[in-house]
Amino acid sequence: MGKALAIRILQTLEENGFEAYFVGGCVRDWLLGRPVHDIDICTNAHPGDVIRLFPDHVPTGLKHGTVSVKIDGHFFEVTTYRTEGKYEDYRRPSDVQFVDDLRLDLERRDFTMNAMAMDLRDHLQDPFAGRDDLARKLVRAVGDPEERFREDALRLLRAVRFSAQLGFAIEAHTQNAMKQTAPLLAHIAVERVREELNKMLASAAPEKGCQLLCETKLLDYSPLLSQLFVQSTNHAWRLVHLTTLSQKWAMLMYAAGSSVSSAREVCTQLRMSKKETEACVTLVELLLRIQPRWDEPKAIEWGPLLLEAGWEVCTDLAALLQGCWWNRQDEELALTLRKAHEAMPIKTIKELAVSGLDLQTALQKKPGEWIWRTLATLLSQVALHGLPNTPEDLLEAAKKEVARNEY
Structure with missing residues (x-):
C-alpha cells in the first residue's frame, strides 16, 4: 500500500x-x-x-x-x-x-x-x-570509510546495528576505519547512542553486534559501557531468546557481574527513562538474589516474589531465567509461576479486609511505619499461609505481630 x-x-x-x-x-x-x-x-x-x-x-x-x-x-x-x-x-x-x-x-x-x-x-x-x-552480505562504507565516519560518528554504531539486523559481515577496510575513528563516538548525544544500541539488542543477531562492539572498541570512550559488553560477551547469544529491552539489558548486566548500583549507573549514563531504569534495575536485583547458574535450572519460590514485584515483573524474570538456562530449560517454570499466582487468594494489600486506619483504630497507636510493615505481613499470611481474609482474623493477627515487634 x-x-x-x-x-x-x-x-x-x-x-x-x-x-x-x-x-x-x-x-x-x-x-x-x-x-x-x-x-x-x-x-x-x-x-x-x-x-x-x-x-x-x-x-x-x-x-x-x-x-x-x-x-x-x-x-x-x-x-x-x-x-x-x-x-x-x-x-x-x-x-x-x-x-x-x-x-x-x-x-x-x-x-x-x-x-x-x-x-x-x-x-x-x-x-x-x-x-x-x-x-x-557486506556492510561497506561509500567511498573513503574514515571520511564517512568523521562526517557522522553515529555511522559507527549504525554499521554494527546493520550487521546485527541483517547478519552481514563488515567489509575489512570499513571495519579498520571503525577502529581508527572509534573515539569520535564521544561527540555523539547519549540518546542517539542508546537508540542504536537498543536496535542492535533487538535485532536478529545481537551477539554479532556485541562481538563487533568489542572488536572495534567503539565504546572505549565510556569505560562503564565498554566493560559491560566485554564482560558479558560469552553470554550475548542468549539475548535473542529474550523479548523486551529491559530483559536484554538486565541479562547483559547479570552476565557482566554488575552490582545493583553499577546497573543503575549504566541506565543513568544511557539516560534511560525512570520507568526503563526501574524495570531493568529491578530485574538485575532479583537475578542477583536468585543467583541462577548458567544452564543449571533450580526451583523458584514464586509466592514471595509475586507479592513483592507483581505478575509482570515475575513473567519478565521467568523469561530471563529461561535465558540463563537455555541449554537445559526448566519446562515447568512458566507453569509453576502461573499456578503460584492462581493459588494466591489475594495479591495486593488493597485486597485485605482491613485498612491501615482500621489497624490504627483497633490498636490505638499513632500512625507510623509499623502500619505498612504490619499490612505487608498480613498480606503474606493471607496470600501464602492460609490466614482467612476477615477483619476479625486480620486484626487478631495484627495485634500479635505488633506485640512481637514491640520491645
Whole structure:
C-alpha cells in the first residue's frame, strides 16, 4: 500500500519534468525482501517545486531540502538531491547545496546498501555496487570509510546495528576505519547512542553486534559501557531468546557481574527513562538474589516474589531465567509461576479486609511505619499461609505481630 501511494508522487514529479527515485533503506529492504517501514524519495526538483506540486505538505526540513508530502493520510519525505558541506560536530553538515546529479546525492550516504535509488519502473541506480554487497552480505562504507565516519560518528554504531539486523559481515577496510575513528563516538548525544544500541539488542543477531562492539572498541570512550559488553560477551547469544529491552539489558548486566548500583549507573549514563531504569534495575536485583547458574535450572519460590514485584515483573524474570538456562530449560517454570499466582487468594494489600486506619483504630497507636510493615505481613499470611481474609482474623493477627515487634 505504501509503495503504491508513493508511486503517485514519483509520477507527478516525472510528469512535470523532474527526476524522482525511491532511495536508501526502502530500496535496500525491497531488494532483501524485508518489511519496509519508511519510504524516502529523492528528486532534482527544488523544495519550492515540491511545495507547488503538492499543496498537502509539511515543510519538515526546508534548509536540508526535505518536504513531507501527504498522500491519503500517509506522509512521505521528498528530498532534493544535495551535497553536504564540512561537518563541524561529527554529526551534521554545516550547510547543504542542492545539485542536479543523482550520483552526487548518493555518494554522500553512509553505506553502499543505502546508496541505491530505484525509479517507479523498478530500474536501479547503483553507482557504488550496493546490490553486489547485499549479495555478498557486506556492510561497506561509500567511498573513503574514515571520511564517512568523521562526517557522522553515529555511522559507527549504525554499521554494527546493520550487521546485527541483517547478519552481514563488515567489509575489512570499513571495519579498520571503525577502529581508527572509534573515539569520535564521544561527540555523539547519549540518546542517539542508546537508540542504536537498543536496535542492535533487538535485532536478529545481537551477539554479532556485541562481538563487533568489542572488536572495534567503539565504546572505549565510556569505560562503564565498554566493560559491560566485554564482560558479558560469552553470554550475548542468549539475548535473542529474550523479548523486551529491559530483559536484554538486565541479562547483559547479570552476565557482566554488575552490582545493583553499577546497573543503575549504566541506565543513568544511557539516560534511560525512570520507568526503563526501574524495570531493568529491578530485574538485575532479583537475578542477583536468585543467583541462577548458567544452564543449571533450580526451583523458584514464586509466592514471595509475586507479592513483592507483581505478575509482570515475575513473567519478565521467568523469561530471563529461561535465558540463563537455555541449554537445559526448566519446562515447568512458566507453569509453576502461573499456578503460584492462581493459588494466591489475594495479591495486593488493597485486597485485605482491613485498612491501615482500621489497624490504627483497633490498636490505638499513632500512625507510623509499623502500619505498612504490619499490612505487608498480613498480606503474606493471607496470600501464602492460609490466614482467612476477615477483619476479625486480620486484626487478631495484627495485634500479635505488633506485640512481637514491640520491645
